[in-house]
């Protein structure tokens with residue numbers, strides 16, 4: 239059996255690593271860029287390790303990576319962000335972020351009565367009895383809830399930071415999605431961890447696994463351009479080769495791009511409900527310092543402007559040269575603009591808010607900056623997980639391909655959905671193969 243996997247990001251490499259471990263399956267991973275990893279691509283700049291997308295792993299002890307570690311014999315280490323060093327800035331005052339019981343007691347964002355109420359809500363989420371799961375959106379739940387405004391703001395802020403979206407969008411996330419997400423996160427003993435050495439620690443091992451099977455190859459700088467079906471086989475044309483024949487195809491690229499590629503094919507209609515999905519974009523502001531600027535926090539979230547700065551190297555010390563420090567600033571973005579000019583001005587304002595946060599909490603940051611990378615529109619999730627969008631299933635009725643990626647259905651958010659859907663797509667393909675074999679007997 240010959241498989242084509244289109245896309246060499248976390249999802250595509252995961253699916254390929256699982257499939258290449260099976261006998262009698264050969265395959266090719268097609269990647270249009272010169273490098274692998276997609277949005278989790280890691281690169282070096284003046285001794286600093288920069289990720290295109292950050293490598294925080296939420297609830298690692300309950301994460302899909304745990305299964306992959308076991309199934310694929312992956313070896314990696316992770317380190318937990320120090321919860322005592324996570325702070326919120328509200329109206330210019332710093333206070334511990336209420337991430338666990340100790341911090342809830344210490345935080346200034348809730349009054350003593352509100353703390354009692356919030357602890358009760360956390361307990362209900364953990365025991366799966368919170369009413370939130372029955373509401374279409376967080377907004378609808380908050381409108382009906384008699385919680386204090388501070389508790390409501392905290393819910394919006396938590397969802398905003400975990401889903402990388404604005405509070406307005408946080409209100410549009412489905413109650414069921416949020417209840418499930420926090421059920422996992424609140425039960426985790428390791429809520430926020432970094433993979434030491436960045437995503438490259440994982441992607442390098444997946445690539446190595448694929449390379450161990452000589453019947454598999456990875457074709458970089460080779461975008462797939464068209465795909466047709468002839469006599470039960472899939473015929474792919476890439477930028478540099480024509481008429482490549484495969485038995486099965488897994489799409490591992492952003493959903494909107496899949497819809498575009500399949501626009502003039504018989505499968506267009508089934509893909510139509512997914513083509514207008516909106517994505518999650520953020521402004522990213524990475525700065526590498528030549529020396530460590532010690533602060534009493536490792537993560538500071540500005541609740542008023544919805545921007546945060548993460549001291550990445552305080553947790554993952556492998557990403558800096560000796561004595562250096564790596565900070566990553568992120569601003570959540572709106573996507574509702576009347577024209578390009580309005581959008582340009584909004585992004586400019588967000589950049590200024592970001593720099594103002596650095597000015598306030600790292601006053602001499604400009605002097606220490608050895609490396610800087612600013613991306614005004616980085617795609618965090620290819621499908622923003624709000625109720626009006628639709629995640630693509632791994633398999634669609636009437637469509638012969640399989641799909642994976644962070645815009646597909648799967649466990650978790652962000653990179654976890656890329657991993658979990660990549661793993662699920664590989665398992666579905668293996669099950670299909672078993673069923674076909676059984677029928678042939």
Ligand SMILES: Cc1cc2nc3c(=O)[nH]c(=O)nc-3n(C[C@H](O)[C@H](O)[C@H](O)COP(=O)(O)OP(=O)(O)OC[C@H]3O[C@@H](n4cnc5c(N)ncnc54)[C@H](O)[C@@H]3O)c2cc1C
Nearest residue numbers: 245247248249270276277291292294461462643644652653
């Ligand atoms: C700023 C930022 C911060 C983030 N922070 C976190 C975080 O802290 N934690 C977390 O879990 N996640 C985070 N993420 C999200 C995470 O990076 C993504 O969810 C994940 O990398 C998506 O992987 P994917 O394989 O689904 O998609 P992609 O990485 O987009 O992979 C798709 C691949 O397909 C290729 N491709 C597209 N079209 C074609 C074609 N026609 N032919 C061949 N190849 C093609 C693309 O080049 C790409 O390599 C962050 C992302 C960003 C941008």
